[in-house]
Amino acid sequence: QQQVKQSPQSLIVQKGGISIINCAYENTAFDYFPWYQQFPGKGPALLIAIRPDVSEKKEGRFTISFNKSAKQFSLHIMDSQPGDSATYFCAASMNRDDKIIFGKGTRLHILP
Amino acid sequence: NAGVTQTPKFRVLKTGQSMTLLCAQDMNHEYMYWYRQDPGMGLRLIHYSVGEGTTAKGEVPDGYNVSRLKKQNFLLGLESAAPSQTSVYFCASSYSWGQGRLTTNEKLFFGSGTQLSVL
Numbered sequence: 392q393q394q395v396k397q398s399p400q401s402l403i404v405q406k407g408g409i410s411i412i413n414c415a416y417e418n419t420a421f422d423y424f425p426w427y428q429q430f431p432g433k434g435p436a437l438l439i440a441i442r443p444d445v446s447e448k449k450e451g452r453f454t455i456s457f458n459k460s461a462k463q464f465s466l467h468i469m470d471s472q473p474g475d476s477a478t479y480f481c482a483a484s485m486n487r488d489d490k491i492i493f494g495k496g497t498r499l500h501i502l503p
Numbered sequence: 504n505a506g507v508t509q510t511p512k513f514r515v516l517k518t519g520q521s522m523t524l525l526c527a528q529d530m531n532h533e534y535m536y537w538y539r540q541d542p543g544m545g546l547r548l549i550h551y552s553v554g555e556g557t558t559a560k561g562e563v564p565d566g567y568n569v570s571r572l573k574k575q576n577f578l579l580g581l582e583s584a585a586p587s588q589t590s591v592y593f594c595a596s597s598y599s600w601g602q603g604r605l606t607t608n609e610k611l612f613f614g615s616g617t618q619l620s621v622l
Contacts, residue, residue, distance in 0.1 A: 397545075434616055436613065
């Protein structure tokens with residue numbers, strides 16, 4: 392039972408371009424939506440997170456866009472750099488639960 | 504400050520053998536988790552613990568056991584390893600959440616992973 396669906400599975404973007412990764416969720420009780428970044432051979436690390444009371448959150452070149460009615464959220468990486476090449480996971484959790492549910496991940500490759 | 508430390512980093516087992524993965528955190532976190540990561544499958548929760556002496560099942564608990572005898576340690580055991588358990592295993596920890604709802608409380612800190620191969 393996958394509660395967070397992530398797409399695409401892989402993505403290739405030219406340096407300087409915009410990388411967009413999308414996620415959709417089913418459970419309307421989710422109220423916290425983080426994105427994790429994972430480099431090869433490393434554990435995932437929190438990149439940016441959003442709550443459903445806002446439609447957008449920006450941190451540097453990274454932006455989360457949130458559409459509560461559509462139950463979708465996306466990560467936008469502006470001016471993508473080769474150093475952004477990594478696997479990105481969207482996730483969701485709810486206040487009354489103790490777990491984070493992850494999407495299946497997107498392998499992003501930025502061409503130099 | 505080491506954060507979350509996993510041992511060993513690599514291990515090869517034969518089918519039927521047993522082993523224990525150790526996770527240690529030095530951040531005084533209440534919550535600890537074991538995930539497995541497989542290609543195309545993302546991170547799947549095996550077991551987790553919300554405090555010393557407590558454990559709970561995640562999405563894929565079969566074939567694994569866990570123990571949390573000390574707050575800083577969370578052990579994952581495979582009693583009889585199977586090839587389907589070949590994976591990369593990640594431990595993570597966090598402050599308790601559901602309380603305060605501060606961003607830092609909801610952040611998962613991951614270890615660097617254990618690559619396990621079962622032949």
